[in-house]
Amino acid sequence: MAEELIIPQTTDRETIYDTLVPQIASLIEFESDLTANLANISAALKEAFGFFWVGFYIAKEGQLVLGPFQGPIACTRIPFHKGVCGASYSQQKTIIVPDVEAFPGHIACSSASKSEIVLPVFHRNGTVAMVLDVDSDELNDFSETDAKFLENVIRLIEKKL
Template sequence: MAEELIIPAGAGRAMVYEALLPQINALVETESDLTANLANIAAALKEAFSFFWVGFYLVKEGQLVLGPFQGPIACTRIPFHKGVCGASYTRKETIIVPDVEAFPGHIACSSASKSEIVLPVFHRNGTVAMVLDVDSDQMNDFGDADAAGLQQIIALIERKL
């Protein structure tokens, strides 16, 4: 696959995810390196949606440690019990936060972040391997289309773990 995304102009988010999924699959299906795959996924999501920040936090050393991302510099380590990422890890569920200031214990890596969605990525044994964190500089920017589309992308990663 060429290193260029084809994104339908003027399409809603659900349609963009639908167009993006096979392109991301083509990027990662023959690549065995996890870091390379996560980096390309973060770049594809940032390019397709112009999100403020897109990245992965990997479970390492008893905490979430910054992995491949696109956007401004970020928090490097997040305890399992802190912030939206920690809550997603602990609850093992997708969390959509319309207003990060209203989320108890939110970690403000950037004051420009206004809303957020975080999804856990699971090993085959059911433990959380990492979380996908997506931030927007717009309030209430994430919804069901994002949760569904990002979950399909997460499934591509989980197949490789």
């Protein structure tokens, strides 16, 4: 088990993801507990990139319920049809929001959040199990590079479901 991450000293996200994703794979490979894995994934992403908030909302009880995360306190429950997380869940796709203030129905869990990317995580039967929510305190902080590599992280989680 890894006790520390090796993070390249660069601002190039692709380079960081190229180094980070295999470390995340190794970190969760032999751990069967989903909560532990989601917690370590959240911590690894926050540590590598310094994002404002990184975490999971798990689909249960007819809504998205806060799961493991790193960052300030967050909304505990989100309806399936509300905000960016609800949109990602219901549309079953990755959503990048350059300016959360411009997203209709955005849920402001924190006024410090300026941009966001949310990715659905699927059960083997094709239903959405949860979403990965990553917030930045900078406008327009996410790109297709983030989507591509975070989708690789999602595939690692899906193998464990």
